[in-house]
Amino acid sequence: MKVLSVVGARPQFVKLAPIAAAATAAGVEHIVVHTGQHYDEDMSSSFFDELGIPNPDVNLAIGSGSHGAQTGEMLVALEKVFQERQPDWVLVYGDTNSTLAAAIAATKIHLPLAHLEAGLRSFNRRMPEEHNRVLTDHSADLCLAPTEVAMAHLAHEGLAERSVLVGDVMTDVLLRTADRVAANPVDSPVSADAPYVVATIHRPDNTDDPDRLAAILNALAGLDKRVYLAAHPRLVDRAATHGLKLEIGAITPLAPLSYPRLVQAVTAADAVVTDSGGLQKEAFLLGALTTTVRSETEWVETLDDGWNQLVNDPAEIAASVGRTRPTATRATPYGDGHAADATISALIAHTSS
Numbered sequence: 001m002k003v004l005s006v007v008g009a010r011p012q013f014v015k016l017a018p019i020a021a022a023a024t025a026a027g028v029e030h031i032v033v034h035t036g037q038h039y040d041e042d043m044s045s046s047f048f049d050e051l052g053i054p055n056p057d058v059n060l061a062i063g064s065g066s067h068g069a070q071t072g073e074m075l076v077a078l079e080k081v082f083q084e085r086q087p088d089w090v091l092v093y094g095d096t097n098s099t100l101a102a103a104i105a106a107t108k109i110h111l112p113l114a115h116l117e118a119g120l121r122s123f124n125r126r127m128p129e130e131h132n133r134v135l136t137d138h139s140a141d142l143c144l145a146p147t148e149v150a151m152a153h154l155a156h157e158g159l160a161e162r163s164v165l166v167g168d169v170m171t172d173v174l175l176r177t178a179d180r181v182a183a184n185p186v187d188s189p190v191s192a193d194a195p196y197v198v199a200t201i202h203r204p205d206n207t208d209d210p211d212r213l214a215a216i217l218n219a220l221a222g223l224d225k226r227v228y229l230a231a232h233p234r235l236v237d238r239a240a241t242h243g244l245k246l247e248i249g250a251i252t253p254l255a256p257l258s259y260p261r262l263v264q265a266v267t268a269a270d271a272v273v274t275d276s277g278g279l280q281k282e283a284f285l286l287g288a289l290t291t292t293v294r295s296e297t298e299w300v301e302t303l304d305d306g307w308n309q310l311v312n313d314p315a316e317i318a319a320s321v322g323r324t325r326p327t328a329t330r331a332t333p334y335g336d337g338h339a340a341d342a343t344i345s346a347l348i349a350h351t352s353s
């Protein structure tokens with residue numbers, strides 16, 4: 001069996017790591033195509049290096065652009081690669097523009113398409129990711145779902161027969177990385193000498209309006225402990241455009257953290273403030289009290305028992321960060337760390353001969 005994975009953005013490299021390892025272990029031929037959506041060293045190659053992922057077989061180097069231009073350029077380039085490589089499966093990850101471009105390219109030339117992280121829904125149609133994931137699920141031949149809730153969404157949309165529950169691949173890599181940094185701590189700009197908060201903000205809804213971004217930064221600056229703000233390039237760019245400084249009050253701005261550094265930083269953090277889908281879940285799994293600066297989440301399980309709290313109004317961030325930690329033991333809705341093996345098994349089982 002020949003599987004062709006398409007990745008392009010930071011969270012997809014993290015998900016690719018356990019899939020690449022599981023494919024090798026199962027003797028499956030695995031081709032990796034990088035669209036080039038993310039290209040900075042600390043947004044891309046550092047993940048390949050630190051997570052031991054083989055270099056991509058193809059890098060399309062598409063880079064940044066408007067949604068249409070970026071997705072369209074990827075579509076054209078991917079069609080050519082797919083035609084040359086003729087995989088048994090095109091495997092796409094999550095909900096980025098790279099995901100959607102690969103889904104369209106594969107279905108147009110009748111290549112079997114599998115969607116990993118299928119069935120997630122935020123029900124927020126302002127988010128480009130919501131459209132990307134819905135369109136990809138509905139064009140996929142195999143929807144590989146991370147949770148029971150995702151399976152229920154797929155069933156509700158008439159996709160039950162094409163859906164398989166495999167668990168969450170990010171949990172696989174997180175658990176492995178957490179063990180690794182516990183045994184061998186990594187050098188980090190995050191100092192655990194005093195209590196601290198880890199923060200990331202990168203969604204257009206939070207960065208693109210100057211007043212809203214200023215309110216979020218002021219809320220972080222006013223917290224009573226140091227805030228390590230791992231700044232995505234979009235945040236740096238928008239803050240500069242709006243004339244806003246990141247280094248104010250409690251905030252220590254940092255470049256994006258490598259995956260082991262992020263995991264180590266969150267493990268020892270007092271709290272996490274984020275608008276990232278992946279980080280909400282990682283923080284939940286690592287037992288960090290989390291505030292998500294959005295009005296909804298596709299990872300609804302993190303909200304149970306109050307480990308994660310949705311706070312759309314920046315004025316409420318401080319109260320949320322200062323809330324009492326829940327006493328309840330966290331449930332385990334994201335699998336046992338073997339989702340990548342289940343994914344490869346599902347692809348093998350559903351390959352038409």
Ligand code: UD1
Binds near residue numbers: 096202
């Ligand atoms: C993308 C995904 C989002 C995901 C995020 C993870 C889409 C629609 N969005 O958002 O779901 O949560 O990745 O990080 O696909 N830039 C750089 N260097 C880079 C990459 C980006 O400077 O290596 C800057 C560029 O100015 C670019 C901007 O960041 O225009 C946004 O990048 P883009 O890939 O378009 O979207 P993200 O916000 O990263």
